[in-house]
Amino acid sequence: MLALDIENLDVTFPGLSSPALAIGRLSIAAGSKVAITGASGSGKSTFVNVVTGLEGTRQGQIRWSGEDIAAFSESRRDRFRAVNIGLVMQEFHLFPGLSALENVLLPVRLAGAATAAVIERAHVLLNTVNLSRPGQKIETMSRGEMQRVAIARALLRKPGVIIADEPTASLDAESGEAVGDLLLELANAEGSTLIVISHDQRLAGRLDRRITLSSGRISEDSIAAAGEAA
Numbered sequence: 001m002l003a004l005d006i007e008n009l010d011v012t013f014p015g016l017s018s019p020a021l022a023i024g025r026l027s028i029a030a031g032s033k034v035a036i037t038g039a040s041g042s043g044k045s046t047f048v049n050v051v052t053g054l055e056g057t058r059q060g061q062i063r064w065s066g067e068d069i070a071a072f073s074e075s076r077r078d079r080f081r082a083v084n085i086g087l088v089m090q091e092f093h094l095f096p097g098l099s100a101l102e103n104v105l106l107p108v109r110l111a112g113a114a115t116a117a118v119i120e121r122a123h124v125l126l127n128t129v130n131l132s133r134p135g136q137k138i139e140t141m142s143r144g145e146m147q148r149v150a151i152a153r154a155l156l157r158k159p160g161v162i163i164a165d166e167p168t169a170s171l172d173a174e175s176g177e178a179v180g181d182l183l184l185e186l187a188n189a190e191g192s193t194l195i196v197i198s199h200d201q202r203l204a205g206r207l208d209r210r211i212t213l214s215s216g217r218i219s220e221d222s223i224a225a226a227g228e229a230a
């Protein structure tokens with residue numbers, strides 16, 4: 001499991017008068033389960049992009065258990081993400097024409113890391129997410145099933161952190177709840193830190209900590225609020 005420590009982060013884009021994301025200090029403990037919420041345009045996707053290293057940043061530190069990915073080159077960030085971060089996105093990013101199993105294995109196959117043990121783990125994970133037909137073509141699956149394939153893929157390399165960006169947004173209530181259950185169960189079982197970006201108040205309410213972004217800044221943090229109340 002990985003801890004996240006952010007310091008002096010400031011992400012600006014051309015044409016914006018204030019930063020898309022400005023975080024003086026934020027620590028997320030290893031193994032904790034955190035929801036990030038906020039209105040449209042508040043900086044949630046920017047947060048996902050910089051903490052996963054999908055986007056670089058020139059200002060600030062983003063340390064995962066001590067390793068500052070803000071100081072890494074793009075290719076080093078890509079390698080770090082592939083090994084350490086399990087990403088689940090709203091729009092799944094699965095490949096039609098391939099089966100559920102082939103989708104789960106694609107990143108490790110591309111990395112030349114599909115050992116027999118990893119293939120066995122892919123089968124086990126598909127079972128865990130309640131998919132019994134590993135050979136089913138992805139385009140024939142329901143949206144809830146597709147998201148469960150994406151979760152199995154994200155967990156294949158036993159990532160220290162799972163980051164899910166609006167994982168239930170395009171699902172009906174029942175499938176969304178199943179996906180929320182799975183993310184929590186699997187993060188607990190694997191001992192991964194879990195960060196979920198979500199408008200889904202029910203899902204956010206089930207996590208240990210809720211952080212709200214407003215105009216790129218942290219406007220509420222349930223841990224800080226609990227500390228003030230104590």
Ligand SMILES: Nc1ncnc2c1ncn2[C@@H]1O[C@H](COP(=O)(O)OP(=O)(O)OP(=O)(O)O)[C@@H](O)[C@H]1O
Binds near residue numbers: 014020043046047
């Ligand atoms: N590449 C970019 N260039 C210019 N502005 C950008 C860029 N990316 C994001 N922004 C701006 O930064 C701000 C934060 O955007 P971001 O996508 O992080 O918000 P969000 O909270 O994820 O919103 P939503 O819930 O609508 O997806 C917005 O004002 C957005 O227009």
